[in-house]
Amino acid sequence: MKTILSACLSATAALAVLSLPVAAAAQSRSTAAVIEDFQPSSLNQPGQDYPQVNSQGYVRFRVHAPGAEQVRATLGLGGEGGTQLHKVGDGYWEGTSSGPLDEGFHYYHLDIDGAVFNDPGTLNFYGSTRWESGIEVPAHDADFYAVKDVPHGQVRQVLFPSPSTDQHRRAFVYTPPGYDRDPTARYPVLYLQHGWGEDETAWSVQGHANLIMDNLIAEGDALPFIIVMTYGMTNVVRPGAPGGLSSFDIAPFETVLTRELIPYIDSHFRTLPDADHRAMAGLSMGGFETKLITTRNPDLFNYIGLLSGGTFSPDDIAATPQFRDKVKLFFVSYGSRELERRNTAPPGMAAFDPVGNAEGLTAMGVNNVFYVSPDTAHEFLSWRRSLREMAPLLFRD
């Protein structure tokens, strides 16, 4: 009942929120003067001064390319192809975005006379099936994923045998603070998937999943649980090359996850190995995978989350009768700008009406929560916030 109520409230709040950010963003983009308080991005390589971000969210790039004719950063406002840089002497190029960017993490790269390179100033993050430059526009609510003086869990790299792919595969496993203290305690597990073009590093690096959980647990807002993150793009077009969404076949990843990884985790970690203590969630393509795998394996997961990755409609629930009686939570979220644009539904998804679907599920008496991240798009701040909203609801029944 608590979650049903909160679902209604969340859906209502989301609709209220939806009317605000467009106007606010448009106003700030057209009228604000650029404040010269730029600071190096928190994601810069050690000792690198650029790129920089100011208090309004403008981004300033500075790149050394003495022989270049044209330098562009692919990050900027929509429709402008990014930010053009101009020569400023000594072989350097500089440019400032034509408006403030959304808060949070953004991927980008440089275009140097038609060639794609990363910005030597920043750390690299795996997105778009390549290691990309990244920049962080500080969010006003960044405190929830800050490194605080609280007990910290661990992020463990494990190699698990995968006979179906004839290799050992990598997963990262978040174990909550105190996991090693009591050798008899057992924990629920969330299987958490990245998006298309990302990999198993995304949730703990770009996503700060470990810090979000450390902080929620320290505040008593979430139960301690394990998170397992592995690579979900098992469909390849040729050895080593990730496949596209249009040719996506869920079977290979479903096999890795349900036949190989889950048994490995249950035998190598102190889990509570049943559906009441197992969740699956994913962002974007990871949500698409989550919906497919949980639907095809209704006995495995009793908590399900789709983050910018589709929704469950009343028809979906009706088509999977086991869901209605046993699934404890359907969590669906989007960034508000995704709902404004309504153009990001993954191919093959049902009609894109997440608000209507949430209301329909609630009317059916199905436990569901619909969350909208204010003023964010199909990017990682939406998903950090979604994890913050979803984690406290998991494994409560």
Added chain:
Amino acid sequence: MKTILSACLSATAALAVLSLPVAAAAQSRSTAAVIEDFQPSSLNQPGQDYPQVNSQGYVRFRVHAPGAEQVRATLGLGGEGGTQLHKVGDGYWEGTSSGPLDEGFHYYHLDIDGAVFNDPGTLNFYGSTRWESGIEVPAHDADFYAVKDVPHGQVRQVLFPSPSTDQHRRAFVYTPPGYDRDPTARYPVLYLQHGWGEDETAWSVQGHANLIMDNLIAEGDALPFIIVMTYGMTNVVRPGAPGGLSSFDIAPFETVLTRELIPYIDSHFRTLPDADHRAMAGLSMGGFETKLITTRNPDLFNYIGLLSGGTFSPDDIAATPQFRDKVKLFFVSYGSRELERRNTAPPGMAAFDPVGNAEGLTAMGVNNVFYVSPDTAHEFLSWRRSLREMAPLLFRD
């Protein structure tokens, strides 16, 4: 006695080895035709065909840079400034090293008309205080760090409180296979340091320390122990910017390691918290740090390793009388090409005579092993092999 004997044998073998690689390398570089069996480097980004390596160790680069006037990869034979690439159509540049490179891992980057960028084809690795491109020339003995069907340990990212630097700092902790199985078992610990310009990721990524240990343990060649890897360049020239070697002050890192990290590890992992079960080793600058810290804290570590990072001389031992009676092993190693060139002794080190020093220690009855990695320079294959040689000798007494 066993280790003393093996020290003598190792030193003798090293001297024998020293006379071989120069001639062999010179011959292959001048007379061999390039065999067209190039394959993508194992360190390429997913789906990337270049750079490539052939069976002789030649490296071929291919980069898309349609507007460039000159493209160079900084990797090649000494004195030639790397490999010049030439236009091959469609905006691509290609070039092959003028000779075979040493086996193992190499850092490099691209110079595009005087600008420094990474090769978009490869993964990035932190070296030279920046994330660099990397390439792997398959080693004939690469089997010892291959991913095999053996039990695998974990590499755990931990955040430990560091009051002296007013932050939580990151360490990676290798726990051996089976660590989680018996909650009463306790393990020795090796503190293992990276080199100048690298960071705490180096040993488990470039170094494959986890795989080397998994394989040694599976074969029964090493006792299972924990390895702790953290960032050793605590001297900074300004916030976030690593300092140079010339201004190096060991005190800040010594404080982090001995007052903060060791107590954290001993309280959060099941260690055997005494000097007989604690080792410190490091490569290059990490060896320099190891010598300083073990000398200043003779009660903490009874196993010491310097990998391409200086040696202990008879005078050093005489100046630290506690060492002679209690240290169970001094392990010193170099790549054979370092001994050929004799130009890589870190500043401030004693006279560079590792062979003479090893013989002097042996004559004093001090347990020591001197290992020389055949046909490698100041690079990671020397250090992978050094770990393989050192690990079986640790914690045996």
